[in-house]
Amino acid sequence: MKFRRKHYTDDTLLALYKAILKPRLIEEKMLILLRQNRISKWFSGIGQEAIAVGSTMALQEDEYILPLHRNLGVFTVRNCPLHQLFAQFQGKPTGFTKGRDRSFHFGTQEHHIIGMISHLNAQLPVADGIALADMLANRNKVTLAYSGDGGTSEGDFHEALNVAAVWNLPVIFLIENNGYGLSTPNNEQYKCEYLVSRGAGYGMKAVQIDGNNVLEVYDTIVQLSAQMRENPHPVLVEALTFRMRGHEEASGTKYVPQVLLDKWSALDPVSNYEKFLLQEGILTEAVIAEIRALIKEEINVGLEKAFLDKMPEADTKQELQDMYKPFVQTAHAPANATKTEKRYIDAISDALRESMLAYPNLVLMGQDIAEYGGVFKITDGFVKQFGKERVRNTPLCESAIIGAALGLSINGYKAMVEMQFADFVSCGFNQIVNNLAKSYYRWGQHADVVIRMPTGAGTAAGPFHSQSNEAWFFHTPGLKIVYPSNPYDAKGLLNAAIEDPNPVMYFEHKSLYRSVAAAIPDSYYTVPIGKAVLTAIGEDLTIITYGMGVHWCLEILAKHPEIHADLIDLRTLLPWDKETVAASVKKTGKVLVVHEDCLTGGIGGEIAAWVAEHCFTSLDAPVMREGSLDTAVPFAPTLEQNFLPKYRIEEKIKKLLAF
Known part of the structure; x- marks a missing residue:
């Protein structure tokens, strides 16, 4: 393993060492606690620390990172309090999710980290939305999202990379290629020799790095991020590494040939970097001992504090309340008495236009909604009035766009996503029921997203353009569902849905678009959500x-x-x-x-x-x-x-x- 220090100072090299050593020492302690049955589960990143540490240190502190199971180094580099991290691992209310989720399934706006959910790579489209928000706000920032090699088989991987490429989003998609998706080797996951070759297919720059060389990881991300801030574009990075322990500790590593374990053990990212610094005279054995002692003391103090914390006490009222971001809707009466006879479809268009004026941070996304105006012409003329940055045609990728809508919300925007037909929402189902709906309950991040759903039969459109699928979402806590029957409610409820910071499924019946009309107020107004x-x-x-x-x-x-x-x-x-x-x-x-x-x-x-x-x-x-x-x-x-x-x-x- 060759370390090229280039122009980096001794202080930078030493900081990288302290940063890579901390997650290793925490992991070693966690494995002891697991054997003592003092924690319930652990996903080990031993052997992969250089990727999380090097890439996180290369970014600016206010740039978002979307990590995975084995990226403890992201949280330690961003200085998440160890007491809070350990409380999170133990399911304590003092953790980041109040005991409602485990390990790294959480986010923290304070540290600009957006954690994963168990459905792998669901966070990649979210990274697109975060990066899009930065671009719209003219912030020269990059977003970093991790993927495992196994996760590259997921549809969200393809969709997120494709959207980022088409929209020139400054996202670094960092693949931690550790050889296995749980127990399935890479030759059963994909056919190409290396995943870096996929970059060309998306029209994006792609580089491969030694994921066990913390200095190479750091230097690569420093250079790439600097270029991307100046000229926004996505980059695919494949970091070659190896997982030295099981997918999680109960899995073991019996399926891994010993020759591989021996090979990668010799390429350990911590010990090899330590040897390099000793050779450079930056470290001595005494300094190493001192650094280790300080980190271990910090770990022990954090653990002692976390173990003293009580387990959460169940409060049914609080649990139910926390499914939604608190929001008291203020009724908006029409500003004047003037009314115009309008069809149901016109009322929806009115609401979108007025909400775009009311909320400069509102972004509309959907297939063919820009110059074409959508298949039902609801957004006809919107591009001319609001511009293509806020009225965005999307590729055919419902999951990526819904995930991007959540990313926009995380980074300060409102989003409306139009399903071309409600039937097509099945392709984005996971993002709605597991990301949008659960985000606030899990870690306090609201999803300021409205999904418009042209629904219903009566037009002889067959099995895939006529379904009434509101019941799919009725079962999902965390969502709100509205379904207007007339032009007045269509306008007022859509305005109310966009105003509400919680995720709202807005159903609009296609057969009503041009068949019903009424005199409705010309000015902005809302109809209360939750009232029949x-x-x-x-x-x-x-x-x-x-x-x-x-x-x-x-x-x-x-x-x-x-x-x-x-x-x-x-x-x-x-x-x-x-x-x-x-x-x-x-x-x-x-x-x-x-x-x-x-x-x-x-x-x-x-x-x-x-x-x-x-x-x-x-x-x-x-x-x-x-x-x-x-x-x-x-x-x-x-x-x-x-x-x-x-x-x-x-x-x-x-x-x-x-x-």
């Missing part, structure tokens, strides 16, 4: 619905003036308005829940169960439901109409009234 509205009032029964269901039920009630029903338009599905529902049920005693989604597993089942549990003594009949057939959405119009519940709702109302 009565669109019809009666004593005979309560109908609870949303979206297209509102129009179906209004049509049926108009056809049968003898039926007097409370028709509740939920408007917000998560959280839904239990108070309005309960008041109506207590008045009528009969309840029908209607939605366009398939009946089984739909939102109606949850509402019906809640009504049965909380309003049982007010009920004069079983709570009934109606929804679409439990099939995929068919293409042919005759089959689609049979699939939809519209023509079954009337019979269900009559059945309920006759009970």
